[in-house]
Amino acid sequence: MNSQFVIEESSIEDIQRGFSENRVTSRQLVEFYHRQIDFLNRRLQGVIEFNPDAGDEADEADSRTRSGTKIGDMDGIPVLLKDSINTKDKLKTTAGSYALLEAEVGRDATVVERLREAGAVILGKASMSEWCQFRSGKVPSGWCARTGQGKNPYNESESPYGSSSGSAISVAANMTAVSLGTDTTGSIFCPANNNSVVGFKPTVGLTSRAGIIPISSRQDSVGMLPKNIFFISLMFCGFQKELKRIITIRPICRTVSDAVYVLDAIVGFDPRDRLATLEAAKFIPNGRYKQFLNKNGLAGKRLGVVRNPFSAAYIPESIARSDFEDHLKTLREKGAILVDNMEIENVDLIMDWNACGSATALLAEFKIGINEYLRELTTSPVRSLSDIIAFNKKHYLLEKTNEYGQDLFELSELTNGIGEVEQAAIEMLAELSREGFEKLMKENKLDATVSLGPRIAVVLGIGGYPGITVPAGYEEDGMPFGICFGGLKGTEPKLIEVAYGFEQATKLRRPPS
Numbered sequence: 037m038n039s040q041f042v043i044e045e046s047s048i049e050d051i052q053r054g055f056s057e058n059r060v061t062s063r064q065l066v067e068f069y070h071r072q073i074d075f076l077n078r079r080l081q082g083v084i085e086f087n088p089d090a091g092d093e094a095d096e097a098d099s100r101t102r103s104g105t106k107i108g109d110m111d112g113i114p115v116l117l118k119d120s121i122n123t124k125d126k127l128k129t130t131a132g133s134y135a136l137l138e139a140e141v142g143r144d145a146t147v148v149e150r151l152r153e154a155g156a157v158i159l160g161k162a163s164m165s166e167w168c169q170f171r172s173g174k175v176p177s178g179w180c181a182r183t184g185q186g187k188n189p190y191n192e193s194e195s196p197y198g199s200s201s202g203s204a205i206s207v208a209a210n211m212t213a214v215s216l217g218t219d220t221t222g223s224i225f226c227p228a229n230n231n232s233v234v235g236f237k238p239t240v241g242l243t244s245r246a247g248i249i250p251i252s253s254r255q256d257s258v259g260m261l262p263k264n265i266f267f268i269s270l271m272f273c274g275f276q277k278e279l280k281r282i283i284t285i286r287p288i289c290r291t292v293s294d295a296v297y298v299l300d301a302i303v304g305f306d307p308r309d310r311l312a313t314l315e316a317a318k319f320i321p322n323g324r325y326k327q328f329l330n331k332n333g334l335a336g337k338r339l340g341v342v343r344n345p346f347s348a349a350y351i352p353e354s355i356a357r358s359d360f361e362d363h364l365k366t367l368r369e370k371g372a373i374l375v376d377n378m379e380i381e382n383v384d385l386i387m388d389w390n391a392c393g394s395a396t397a398l399l400a401e402f403k404i405g406i407n408e409y410l411r412e413l414t415t416s417p418v419r420s421l422s423d424i425i426a427f428n429k430k431h432y433l434l435e436k437t438n439e440y441g442q443d444l445f446e447l448s449e450l451t452n453g454i455g456e457v458e459q460a461a462i463e464m465l466a467e468l469s470r471e472g473f474e475k476l477m478k479e480n481k482l483d484a485t486v487s488l489g490p491r492i493a494v495v496l497g498i499g500g501y502p503g504i505t506v507p508a509g510y511e512e513d514g515m516p517f518g519i520c521f522g523g524l525k526g527t528e529p530k531l532i533e534v535a536y537g538f539e540q541a542t543k544l545r546r547p548p549s
Contacts, residue, residue: 043068044210045290045547048113048297051213055101055112062094062101062112062157065213069114069159072211079192081183082205084119085127086160093157100155109297109326111155116212118203119161119180120168121145121285122247127158131249132166132180134434135427139416145247146309147216147285147302154301159212163202168223168251170402170448171428172441177201177226181435188230189548190514197490198226203288207233209548214289214298220251221394221497224286225490225505225520232507232516232545234535236287236295237493238303239525240500241316243285246308250405252398284500290545292506292536293329299528300324319526331540333533335371339521340378340482345387346491356517359509360488363519363542367486370541372534375480380472380495387494392468393461394498399444400451400458421449469499474524483530485522496522504535507545514549 041059043051054060070086077083087093097112106112117123120131122141130136143149148158166180178186178201188196189209196205200217204227207215217224219237228235287298303324305317321327341364350356368374380386389395403421410419418424425445428437454462473495476482485492488508496503503522510516519538523531 046213047291048109048213048294051113052109055106062097062114063091065112065114066090066094066157066159069210069212072209073160076189076209076211079187080189080205080209080211081163081178081186082202082209082211083116084130084132084161084163084180084183084202087158088126090114090157090159097155097157107153107155108301109154110151110301112157113155114157114159114213115151115298116159116162116203116206116215117148118200118215118217119164119182120218120249121148121216123148123158123161125158127161129161129249130182131168132164132182133424134181134431135418135424136416137182139418140414141247142412142414143247146244146306148247150302150304156301162200162206162215162217165199165201167445168199168218168220168249170251170444172443172445174440174443176440178205179440188515190232190510190516194513194515195230196227197230199223200286200288201227201231204228204231204233204235207231207288207290214287214294216298217286217288218248219284219286219493219497220398222490222493224284224288225493225503225518228288228505229490229518229520230516232510232518232548234287234289234292234295234507234539235505235518236289236292236299237284237496237503238286238299238528239316239319239502240284241309241312241314242319242502242528243299243302244304244306244309244313245285246306248285250402250409252401252405292504292532292539295504296325296329296532296536300326316526319528321529325528325532328529328532329536330533331537332371334367334537334541336373337371337483337530337534338373338375338481339367339534340476340480340485341374341376342378342380342485342487342492344377344379345383346487346489349489349491350517355509355511356488359517360519363508363538364486366541367538370537374486375482378476378480378485380476382468382472383495386468386472386498387491392498393464396458396461397465399448400454403448403451404453421445425449465498469501473499473501473522477524483523484527484534487520487522489517490520492520492522499525501525502528502531504531506535506539508542509544510546
């Protein structure tokens with residue numbers, strides 16, 4: 037490797053240029069990240085497993101580079117996957133729990149198949165909040181039985197915040213190039229916000245959920261956490277702090293551009309997730325999403341500034357509140373039209389997961405989804421939610437069951453499918469989305485909303501809407517905060533232009549010291 041090539045903080049574009057100029061190889065990337073994991077992971081606990089085949093996969097990518105047969109932007113790029121995303125290889129998929137340690141999946145998740153087809157190197161599995169923090173409201177954010185407590189690399193006394201915590205920790209600390217997380221209602225935005233990385237939550241269905249340990253088929257999504265440019269909300273990360281389910285697969289990266297490269301590789305119709313991906317496929321533009329990485333993308337965009345109640349998470353004297361005002365000025369200077377003090381109708385009701393119907397819907401949906409997932413495993417010591425509950429009782433020391441409990445599991449087990457009560461809750465959530473976020477966007481002719489911090493994830497989550505959070509600064513104690521852009525279904529092109537324009541105008545991300 038040329039001594040002038042610095043892997044730390046390198047974007048996918050930087051790495052691909054390094055490949056083409058023979059300044060770095062995929063094998064060298066894998067070895068660098070492996071050393072980073074060996075050095076940092078004992079303290080940060082961001083990675084559960086390193087893929088023993090990663091070096092061989094990298095060698096294959098390097099061979100394609102030498103022969104001039106590279107596949108695309110993701111060829112040779114190491115990707116870390118959240119431990120809820122299936123891989124049919126030597127890695128386990130356990131949601132952080134010992135209950136699935138001996139389970140075997142039948143095939144890769146669809147997003148993993150697409151990453152492999154794009155030439156990406158599967159680096160390993162990221163730690164996570166066990167069972168996406170759906171086991172119990174007492175389980176700390178970032179904790180799972182298999183690794184223990186994940187730590188925030190910027191301030192180890194603060195929370196990594198969110199079920200995709202390991203994905204964000206690992207990207208932030210340069211233990212991988214990019215990562216994939218999953219999101220139902222905040223599992224991407226929250227850890228991205230607290231770990232100074234980009235979190236991209238696509239429209240539900242834009243990325244397939246097949247082969248993902250589920251929470252809710254209605255809301256689940258896969259997303260990306262790059263370094264630059266996903267209880268159900270407020271209940272999981274410290275009860276009334278975040279939301280996370282309705283699963284989507286989402287990139288977590290250091291830059292907006294990295295997230296977009298990953299998204300381009302994994303979007304599209306999937307017969308294994310037919311209804312959702314068929315509905316969302318109509319949104320995918322010809323040429324996909326890289327074309328919208330426009331540094332002048334803010335020009336002419338109409339942005340609704342939503343302060344209440346999201347800014348209230350930060351005290352008035354915080355750097356975050358002050359810097360947010362400066363960021364709004366930057367958006368204006370770059371040509372955006374700001375409509376300030378926008379209010380989402382019934383937002384307080386939406387943020388209360390009991391009153392809005394989220395609890396009722398998600399508890400029923402989880403049991404249905406997890407039982408189906410477990411039945412489809414090739415081998416598994418547990419085949420139902422009741423089996424997992426029994427495992428946790430039997431192995432209470434391993435799983436810290438006496439300390440953290442499993443009250444959400446037990447409440448979910450008491451449900452009996454989608455009946456009248458559950459259907460009414462689902463319809464209420466849909467109505468709140470139509471008369472809240474969707475009405476706000478359409479009546480004010482907005483291209484996107486802009487808000488401080490990650491809490492708008494709850495609003496976006498229940499409606500299946502997309503969003504991107506971008507690093508926006510740091511408090512005096514080193515804790516990061518982000519700015520979040522949200523939009524209607526299928527508006528990823530506008531969101532990418534807005535987020536990339538903001539990122540290029542500010543470039544505020546810095547690695548942890």
